[in-house]
Structures are given as C-alpha cells and as structure tokens.
Amino acid sequence: MSADVELESVSVDFGSFRAVDRVSVSIKSGEFFSFLGPSGCGKTTILRMISGFVEPSEGVIRLGGKDMRGIHPNRRPTVLIFQNLALFPLMPVWENISFGLEVRGIDKRSRRAKAEELLELVDLPGAADKSISQLSGGQKQRVAIARALAVEPEVLLLDEPLSALDLKLRQHMRAELRAIQKRTNVTFIYITHDQGEALAMSDRVAIMSQGRLQQVAAPREIYNHPVNGLVASFVGENNIFPGEIVSISGSFVEFKTGLGTFRAALGPGVTKTTRCQLYARPEHARLVDTQPDGFNSIPVAVSDVTFEGNFINILVTDRDGRMHTVQVRNDGAAAVPAPGAKLHMTFEPDRAIVLTDEAPVSAGLCA
C-alpha cells in the first residue's frame, strides 16, 4: 500500500520565527519525492510535520486523503528513517528488522519469515543472523530500510540517510534506494542538501529556501529550467552576472552588465523592473582565441585548470577580477589552455538566462 501526501498552505512558527512558510505540494502515491535545500531551510521540519512530531501552525496535511490534524505519530501510515539509523547493536539483523512486528504481537516464525523476505528485497540475503557490528555502512543502511518497511508503511520518510557514508557507497546506495522504492512502490519522501542525491533518485524534487518552496519539478526540468536565481544558484554551477535589463523582445532579453551588454533567454516572471541577474552554466560557456562577432563575449585570463575526471574546469578572471568557470568534457583530446592565457569567454544567447532574484510571490506558484 502507498499513499499520496498533500500539504496545503502549511506553515510552522517557532515563536516569532517562521521555519516553514505556506508550503503547498501534492506528492503522488508511489512517488520518490525529495525536498532539497540549504541547511536551515525547513526540510526536517516538513518531514517531522508529515510524521506527526510537529504540528503545523497553519494549513492542512492529508495522507491518503485523510486530514492528519491531531493524529499521533504512531497512528500515521508513516515511518521516519533518521540519519543515525538507530539500529539495536545487541540484536541480530533479523530481530532488528522485525522489532516493530514483535511490538504488534506477531509470532516469532512469521517475524523471521518477514525479515528474510525483506532481506531479499534490500539485497542482503543470508544476513539474518549476523550481528549489526559485522555490517558495513551500506549494509546497515539496508537493514534500517528493511526494518522501516517491515511495518508496511504507506509513506517512508528519509532524513538524509546517506550522509554518513563515503562518496562511493553513497553513489551506490542512491541506485539501491531507488530500486527498492520502485520494487515496493511505497511513497518515499527524502530530504537532503545534496543535489546530486536528489537529482539522481527522485521522480520530482522540491527546492526550498528560507522555509518557502521555490520550484517543484522533475530533476531535469529543475536543472534545465530553473524558475529563479535561488534555484539556479543552488542546483548545479553557474556563472552569474549582475546587471539590468535594457530591452525585452519576445523570449529574449538584452542585459547590460559591467562587462558589456549580453543577450539571453527571458526567465519566468522577469519584467523590465525585476531585480535579476544573468546565469550561464560552465558547460554552456566556451573559450575562443579571438573576439567573436555579436553578443556575449568577455575578455578573460585563465587563472587555473582543475581536472575533475570526466570533465575539466577552466577558471578564468575577467577585467574586474571576477572569477568564472568554463567546463569542457574530458574526451581524452580536449584542448586545455595554460594558466595566464588571454582568451574570450562566450556563450550562446539561448544557453544563458536572466532570472529573478526574488522568491515566488504566491506560495501556491510552484506546487
């Protein structure tokens, strides 16, 4: 079983501080949905509200269409997995997994059978009698997930569960978690400040900043079409140019910066009077020897080159001393300029966008 989760204009106030501000979003049954945002933006508070440990100051939360107001955490169809997993070190794996079933009075043989079934599901067959201390970080993670699934929640809430793992294991567990979610079809709500994690695993991602939803969309949409500067600067890298709009024609803007006038796509909700900046991703910028005709070229000097494996970042400095990044794919033959080289950084108008600095005006805008 799996339930949809609806937040309708939900706010949380801690005294005079508003930690969550009029958040509206509908999470579909069986969806892998992530809340992504910087530390302190209200992600954990949202998770705690859905699980019943925090009551909203305003607004309504519905699980499977039912208003959750006043319903105790134990009586909700949710399970919350914490960062520290909280496994019982003195119990073998299978007893850890079936602990919630024991509390419900299920007999030992059925509990053991259920634990073994779940160990198959999380790809740990044969681990039932191991002790927790014999497991690696990733294996403990799987046991924690199996334990959460044992009580058959309709919604599984995950609070940065991979944050304690090393990079390689974290990347592996992303694929595992997604596979487990697809196998069980339970609604997964995941919170993280790691964009790679959220983009790789989720069907949809909600970007949060200062308690407010900025954008809710599929990962590709978020990356390719951020709705405002907060999203663009939080998800992926960007070269950012402050300036002001000179004119708007159709879906393009002429944008005056201290380094010249650039042409770029017009972002959502941007008008001539909006406070905005120009964003150009490093992978959409290029370096050329001679100044090209037309818009969007900046004289720069190469300051550093960093090798990142499958790509190379070329860091350049403009005449005002501001740093920008041009990224090239490492296909084994990429030409990389030497530090000190004087070049021109360019980007196509349809590969740059002018976005508002402002958060959405209406809380319902991105739900």
Ligand SMILES: Nc1ncnc2c1ncn2[C@@H]1O[C@H](COP(=O)(O)OP(=O)(O)OP(=O)(O)O)[C@@H](O)[C@H]1O
């Ligand atoms: N019980 C509380 N009393 C007062 N303020 C709180 C309380 N819980 C959270 N806050 C504040 O609310 C804001 C949001 O906190 P929350 O834990 O939801 O953020 P977060 O996005 O999950 O951050 P992190 O990624 O660091 O866990 C923070 O400024 C935090 O200090």
